[in-house]
Amino acid sequence: MKVDLHNHTVLCNHASGTVNEYVEAAIACGTEFFGFSDHAPMHYDPKYRMTFEQMELYEFWVREAQQRYEDQITVLLGYEIDFLPGYMEESVLKRPCDYLIGSVHFIDDWGFDNPEFIGRYEGVDIDDVYRRYFGLVETMAKSGKFDIVGHLDLLKVFKYLPTQDIRMLAKEALNAIKNANMTVEVNVSGYRKPIIEAYPSPLLLQEIIEREIPITFGSDAHNPEQVGLFTQEVETLARSVGYDKCAVYRGRDRDMIKF
Ligand SMILES: [Zn+2]
Ligand SMILES: [Zn+2]
Numbered sequence: 009m010k011v012d013l014h015n016h017t018v019l020c021n022h023a024s025g026t027v028n029e030y031v032e033a034a035i036a037c038g039t040e041f042f043g044f045s046d047h048a049p050m051h052y053d054p055k056y057r058m059t060f061e062q063m064e065l066y067e068f069w070v071r072e073a074q075q076r077y078e079d080q081i082t083v084l085l086g087y088e089i090d091f092l093p094g095y096m097e098e099s100v101l102k103r104p105c106d107y108l109i110g111s112v113h114f115i116d117d118w119g120f121d122n123p124e125f126i127g128r129y130e131g132v133d134i135d136d137v138y139r140r141y142f143g144l145v146e147t148m149a150k151s152g153k154f155d156i157v158g159h160l161d162l163l164k165v166f167k168y169l170p171t172q173d174i175r176m177l178a179k180e181a182l183n184a185i186k187n188a189n190m191t192v193e194v195n196v197s198g199y200r201k202p203i204i205e206a207y208p209s210p211l212l213l214q215e216i217i218e219r220e221i222p223i224t225f226g227s228d229a230h231n232p233e234q235v236g237l238f239t240q241e242v243e244t245l246a247r248s249v250g251y252d253k254c255a256v257y258r259g260r261d262r263d264m265i266k267f
Contacts (some may be wrong), residue, residue: 009037009039009225009227009236009239009242010039010225010267011040011224011225011256011265011267012034012039012041012042012043012225012226012227013042013043013045013086013107013109013156013193013224013225013226014043014045014086014088014109014158014193014226014228014229015030015044015046015226015227015229015235016044016045016046016047016088016228016229016230017044017046017066017069019057019058019062019066020046020047020056020230021055021056021057022230023230023231024230024231025231025232027069027073028076029232030042030044030232031073031076031077031081031083033232033233033235033236034081034235035077035080035081036236037235037236037239038236039081039235039236040082040265041082041084041256041265042081042082042084042235043083043085043086043107043257044066044083044085044086045086045087045088045107045109045226046058046066046087046088047087047088047090048063048087048088048089048090048097048100049063049097050089050090050092050100051095051097052092052095057090060097060100063103067085067105070083070084071085082256084256084257084258085106086106086107086108086109086156086257087100087103087105087108087109088109088111088158089101089109089110089154090111091110091112091144091145091147091148091151091154092113093144096151096153101153104259105260106257106258106259107155107257107260108153108154108156109154109155109156109157109158109193109226110149110151110153110154110156110158110190111158111159111162112141112144112148112158113162115137115140115141115144120141120162120165121162121163121165123166126166134168134170134171135170135172137163138163138170138172138174138177139177141163142178142181143180143181145157145160145178145184145185146180146181146184149181149184149187149188150184152188154188154190155190155191155262156190156191156192156224156255156257157190157191157192157193158193158195158226159193159195159197159198159207159208160193160207160208160216161174161178161207161208161209161212162207164198164207164209165198165201165203166201166203167203174209174212175215178212178215179215182212182215182216185219185221186219186220186221190221191221191223191224191262192208192216192221192222193207193224193225193226194206194207194208194213194223194225194226194242194245194246195207195225195226195228196225196226196227196237196238196241196242197226197227197228199237199238199241200237206238206242206245210245210248210249213246214249216249217249217250217251222254222262223251223254223255224254224255225239225243225246225254225267243267246267251267252266252267253265253266253267
């Protein structure tokens with residue numbers, strides 16, 4: 009991936025490898041812009057994220073790598089922030105960095121992408137769950153606090169798919185993303201999950217380009233071996249609907265570059 013903005017560190021407690029190992033893996037596969045966007049702290053589900061106190065250490069690690077590798081690659085500093093109403097922290101949202109990814113991983117108290125809680129899909133009205141999920145994505149976009157939408161259709165992770173047309177279920181969320189001038193990431197982690205496809209699906213990506221919403225790319229790597237996997241697949245997918253440029257951010261400002 010020429011641009012790869014979604015990658016984690018050990019600070020989230022469910023990733024491995026050093027910051028330098030991630031960056032060296034990115035250099036090895038020809039990445040030009042490599043961003044860390046580790047799970048930001050939150051007073052909910054603290055087990056899967058850095059602590060508030062660790063933000064300084066995280067930023068120090070990324071800045072150090074920025075300098076160490078500056079002749080070979082541009083390293084960027086971001087955060088992946090959970091959008092969970094009632095738990096948004098100004099101290100995180102105001103953090104000086106290159107970009108913020110907003111991600112919905114929870115519907116109320118349900119961490120729906122966590123295999124531990126897969127049982128909760130049984131007996132639900134799946135279309136209703138999709139409606140609530142995209143409602144949260146819409147509210148997140150309308151908050152105006154984020155630059156990039158993380159894994160737009162993550163709810164499909166375990167292959168529980170809606171019976172209604174996904175384009176209708178996602179419509180208001182997509183309109184809100186457009187109005188908020190956000191970027192949608194094409195995230196490869198779905199290839200490592202039961203759904204075996206990128207987020208978003210080709211059908212949604214078509215809706216996204218029709219609205220002229222910019223895209224970017226993310227490995228969502230939780231170890232250095234995952235950096236740059238499935239690059240061919242996602243770049244081909246993006247080109248197939250008509251994209252030839254993707255977004256990078258510096259200091260919360262967007263630039264578009266050819267990929
Ligand atoms: Zn993670
Ligand atoms: Zn995520």
